[in-house]
Ligand code: FES
């Protein structure tokens with residue numbers, strides 16, 4: 648059975664018609680937010696990361712009906728800031744196949760809002776749920792530190 652819920656999607660009041668067993672990853676992709684990717688589908692890889700009320704959330708495990716009244720943000724809603732960090736990822740060699748990048752970028756921008764002058768370990772801890780098959784993570788760490796302005 649489907650129901651209509653009100654959300655704020657990328658800054659716009661939006662009505663979503665969702666099946667009661669639909670997960671946000673599918674609902675968002677069906678709406679054209681193709682940055683939201685599916686990897687493991689089990690809450691382990693971080694590819695489907697979005698923000699719910701500003702907090703990084705795995706959309707593959709989040710029932711769409713739970714989002715009623717919430718603010719949902721995908722990379723399509725924060726393109727300018729996302730491009731800024733994406734450029735640093737590319738410069739540091741951390742954007743190889745790029746499949747993990749949208750979810751990773753969502754997590755890192757959320758970290759920037761939440762943490763002040765994090766240590767390397769705090770950074771690693773924050774992004775631990777965002778897996779990457781290509782980079783080995785050191786280039787990502789360099790890009791994050793430049794982005795956050797920490798040495
Ligand atoms: S697809 Fe959601 S965590 Fe992997």
Ligand code: FES
Nearest residue numbers: 744747779780781
């Ligand atoms: S750049 Fe290929 S999975 Fe991360």
